[in-house]
Amino acid sequence: MNRRHFLSRAGSAIGLSTLSPRLALAAAPARPRVLEARKATAPLMGAAAPPTAVWAYDGQVPGPVIRTKQGEELRLRFANRLGQPSTVHWHGIRIDNAMDGVAGLTQAAVPPGESFDYVFTPPDAGTFWYHPHNRTWEQMARGLYGLLIVEETEAPAVDRDLALAFDDWRLGEDGQIDEASLGQMRDWSHAGRLGNWLTVNGVSQPEIALRKGERLRLRLANCCNARVLSLRLDGHAAWLVALDGQPIAPYQPEDGVVTLAPAQRADLIVDAVLEPGARPAILEVGGDYAVETAVLVYRPEVVARAALLPPPAALPDNPLPRALDLGSALRQELLMEGGAMGRMAGARHKGRHMGMRELVGQGMVWAFNGTAGMTEAPLLRVERGRTAVIEMINDTAWPHALHLHGHHFRVVERDGRALSGEPWRDTVLLQRDEKASIAFLADNPGKWMLHCHMLEHQAAGMATWIEVAG
Ligand code: C2O
Ligand code: CU
Numbered sequence: 001m002n003r004r005h006f007l008s009r010a011g012s013a014i015g016l017s018t019l020s021p022r023l024a025l026a027a028a029p030a031r032p033r034v035l036e037a038r039k040a041t042a043p044l045m046g047a048a049a050p051p052t053a054v055w056a057y058d059g060q061v062p063g064p065v066i067r068t069k070q071g072e073e074l075r076l077r078f079a080n081r082l083g084q085p086s087t088v089h090w091h092g093i094r095i096d097n098a099m100d101g102v103a104g105l106t107q108a109a110v111p112p113g114e115s116f117d118y119v120f121t122p123p124d125a126g127t128f129w130y131h132p133h134n135r136t137w138e139q140m141a142r143g144l145y146g147l148l149i150v151e152e153t154e155a156p157a158v159d160r161d162l163a164l165a166f167d168d169w170r171l172g173e174d175g176q177i178d179e180a181s182l183g184q185m186r187d188w189s190h191a192g193r194l195g196n197w198l199t200v201n202g203v204s205q206p207e208i209a210l211r212k213g214e215r216l217r218l219r220l221a222n223c224c225n226a227r228v229l230s231l232r233l234d235g236h237a238a239w240l241v242a243l244d245g246q247p248i249a250p251y252q253p254e255d256g257v258v259t260l261a262p263a264q265r266a267d268l269i270v271d272a273v274l275e276p277g278a279r280p281a282i283l284e285v286g287g288d289y290a291v292e293t294a295v296l297v298y299r300p301e302v303v304a305r306a307a308l309l310p311p312p313a314a315l316p317d318n319p320l321p322r323a324l325d326l327g328s329a330l331r332q333e334l335l336m337e338g339g340a341m342g343r344m345a346g347a348r349h350k351g352r353h354m355g356m357r358e359l360v361g362q363g364m365v366w367a368f369n370g371t372a373g374m375t376e377a378p379l380l381r382v383e384r385g386r387t388a389v390i391e392m393i394n395d396t397a398w399p400h401a402l403h404l405h406g407h408h409f410r411v412v413e414r415d416g417r418a419l420s421g422e423p424w425r426d427t428v429l430l431q432r433d434e435k436a437s438i439a440f441l442a443d444n445p446g447k448w449m450l451h452c453h454m455l456e457h458q459a460a461g462m463a464t465w466i467e468v469a470g
Contacts, residue, residue, distance in 0.1 A: 034115075035063065035088065037132070037144055038081035042202055045175045052175055054143035055082055061202040062165045062223065063130070063146025070125040070150050070318075076118045078110060082139075085109030088118060089133035090148060091263060091403075092245045092426045095120045097446025100405055103134035104374070105447050105465060124318040124408075125152040126245025127163070127219040127265045137225060137455035138182055141170070141193055145223045150245075152316050158269065159214040159303065164282075166231075166260075166293065167202075167223045168195025189340045189365040191398060192226025192262075192454040198284070200294040207295050210272050213303030215312075217241075218268040222260035226454040228399060228429065230286035231293070232256045235274055239312050242267035246408055246424040247315035257285060261401035261429035263453040269312040276300045320424055321441035326412060329387040329439060332380045334402075334450075336430075338366035338461060341397040347372040347461070364461045366396070366452070372461035379450065382442040384470035390450070391437045394430040400457060402438075403427040405448040406468075409440035427453055442468040 035058060041051035042061040057063025068074045078088045087109055089101035099120040103109035110116045122128070128148040132139040147163050155161075170178045170193060187193045200206050210216065218238070222229050232255070239250045240258060244265055258266045274280060276299060281292040338344040346355040347367035354372075359365060364372035368379070382388045389412065394400055408424040414436045430436050445468045452462035 036079040079115040092128040158217040163219040188456040188460040192456040235280035238268040366461035378467040379464040380466040401453040409438040413437035
């Protein structure tokens with residue numbers, strides 16, 4: 001992060017009119033029938049600066065927050081008004097395979113001018129999101145993403161439910177997306193495309209009004225192409241209640257820091273305990289110095305409470321598998337290689353072995369099990385109902401955020417240490433040279449991608465798929 005986060009100090013206030021959850025719900029289009037991807041502009045640098053040309057869902061960055069109810073059918077017509085083919089992937093939803101939105105695997109990309117109907121019933125309540133799954137590295141860098149919130153049938157009692165989508169943009173001095181650097185091999189072989197301008201819900205350092213005495217649910221989503229975020233809310237002891245959409249036993253992280261790899265989400269319960277006039281920030285503390293991503297602004301009014309609020313209860317369980325039978329699990333190794341400062345000398349691509357120089361010419365610099373990019377045959381074929389374990393070995397000098405489609409998994413081993421009771425996740429962060437084994441019940445038939453969610457790594461080879469048969 002550099003000083004460019006501070007180019008504009010003028011945050012835009014999220015006013016008191018949004019204080020009532022009922023009012024906010026009434027005002028927002030709860031279920032847009034059509035989700036249109038098109039060119040638009042967004043005031044990323046603040047209202048006083050010229051707007052940034054973006055690609056956006058329904059003309060807004062992020063796209064509209066889609067709210068639906070657990071177990072209710074959602075119907076969305078995706079209309080592609082972009083100049084290139086696209087799809088919509090519903091990240092983290094344990095969805096019917098045909099609705100997963102992966103171009104070339106579960107559907108053909110939707111050409112410009114055409115549309116595709118997505119119809120699905122989310123089994124899990126929680127914080128999810130949506131984004132394209134065709135040239136994702138470019139389409140997301142240009143602004144195509146949004147949050148998908150699946151409400152519990154019995155939602156926890158909070159005064160407000162705030163969803164915050166974090167994104168880092170790479171902007172030039174003119175405030176426009178740095179297009180020349182899109183597809184730059186230097187990013188692809190290193191950490192991925194890291195931005196120089198951080199936004200929360202499309203605004204740099206927004207001010208979020210709240211009142212002493214309120215209880216908030218904060219939904220944080222890392223929508224960056226490649227940046228890992230370490231977030232901490234100043235002045236409050238927040239309870240972590242869900243990760244990647246799935247409830248956990250609530251606890252307060254010791255140092256207050258929630259680390260989110262690209263694509264990961266966290267739900268927090270926060271009691272507003274400061275005095276009117278206080279301005280605590282949500283800080284990003286992963287870099288050399290803390291960056292204010294958003295500021296909570298305490299209003300003069302306070303909410304009177306008869307008694308101190310008790311610690312939050314756990315969110316209601318989602319219908320996840322009861323048990324993972326590790327003893328009889330099908331095991332598959334996944335060796336991650338390549339990238340700058342790596343040892344990879346070559347890999348298979350397009351059906352034959354290529355040396356590093358030739359691979360780079362193909363835009364490939366990473367490999368899974370010696371192969372760069374998608375293959376005809378899946379990495380793993382597993383019968384429905386069986387537990388599978390994928391033993392991931394990060395033999396690279398970079399962190400990676402591995403995402404499995406269609407299933408949530410648990411990390412059952414890290415660096416040779418067996419773990420139990422780890423949270424259900426859809427994305428796991430592996431540090432350089434780290435090993436982690438994930439286990440999941442293969443209960444959702446179809447073809448499911450497994451890839452690094454650092455989108456440049458995905459595009460440059462870190463992508464494969466598994467098949468659940470039956
Ligand atoms: Cu967020 Cu393959 O997806
Ligand atoms: Cu990666």
